[in-house]
Amino acid sequence: MRMVDLIEKKVNGGILSDEEIAYIVKGFTDGTIPDYQMAAFQMAVVFQGMTDRETADLTMAMMHSGDVVDLSELRGVKVDKHSTGGVGDTTTLVIAPLVAACGGTVAKMSGRGLGHTGGTLDKLESIPGVCIEQPMDRFKKIVNEIGVAVIGQTGNLVPADKKMYALRDVTATVRSIPLIASSIMSKKLAAGTDAIVLDVKTGTGAFMSTVEEAEKLAHLMVSIGKLVGRECVAIITDMNQPLGLAVGNALEVREAVELLSGKIPAGDPLYEVCMLLGTHMMILSKLASTEVEAREKLETALSSGAGLKKLREMIAAEGGDAA
Secondary structure, X not given: OOHHHHHHHHHOOOOXXXXXXXXXXXXXXXXXXXXXXXXXXXXXXXXXOOOHHHHHHHHHHHHOOOEOOOOOOOOOOEEEEEEOOOOOOOHHHHHHHHHHHOOOEEXXXXXXXXXXXXXXXXXXXXXXXXXXXXXXXXXXXXXXXXXXXXXXXXXXXXXXXXXXXXXXXXXXXXXXXXXHHHHHHXXXXXXXXXXXXXXXXXXXXXXXXXXXXXHHHHHHHHHHHXXXXXXXXXXXXXXXXXXXXXXXXXXXXXXXXXXXXXXXXXXXXXXXXXXXXXXXXHHHOOXXXXXXXXXXXXXXXXXXXXXXXXXXXXXXXXXXXXX
């Protein structure tokens, strides 16, 4: 098997087998397949696409390229949330502590900015002292004690995606539904959570510029999740304008704190998207049986200050200045 033949097969619109996809992922991860060949392959995928079966095979090959986290020792339903990327999107910093304040278990491994979109890790690192690279034992300890932790991928979690992610960012191959779906789901599945809420952005500021594209990506990711027995819900939200009013890592953290402090009212786009995503995290966590009940609990945690307290606790546990 030669990488050049597999590139040519995809360039010509061919469908790759499970073994061929596994060969590509393994070779690129261990360095036997160079960047320039992987870049050519990813560009071929941008133009020729992949079948759902190919995308699922790519996801699983990437997932098993490194460690797979076991969170079974943590209490309750381990829930995660992922956004496909936007501008002014600080939802993780709001809903992760809110859900934890309601009794949820939010064990989240997050990412950095990709293309024009902001990354949660970049935002967190604007807080003095925060260390997003936490050992797995420490990560589990924080989640067990506080109910929430947001960290970066561990060193050997989906190494294939780390290399592919970086390459896509500099070769104009970001906007490909199979590559986006496999990147997101390989990380989410390897991170060991039981349930995932997917926030699929659509509009002029999103990678999926049309609702039809967003629906295709959403269905594909939910399908991949179900194939491996994970509870997945996908919600399509608007990114025709920045979600919040602040743009920039430190400013976006400040805006998230303002929301948790009750300074941003219901009806505000950022507030409403946070409540929508948080509602489904609550339902998947078995902490509420209806959307109305879930939202009421989240708003109680917000108004009481319990959500802000959880964020402070998480920041302090990760070495940051909780002030």
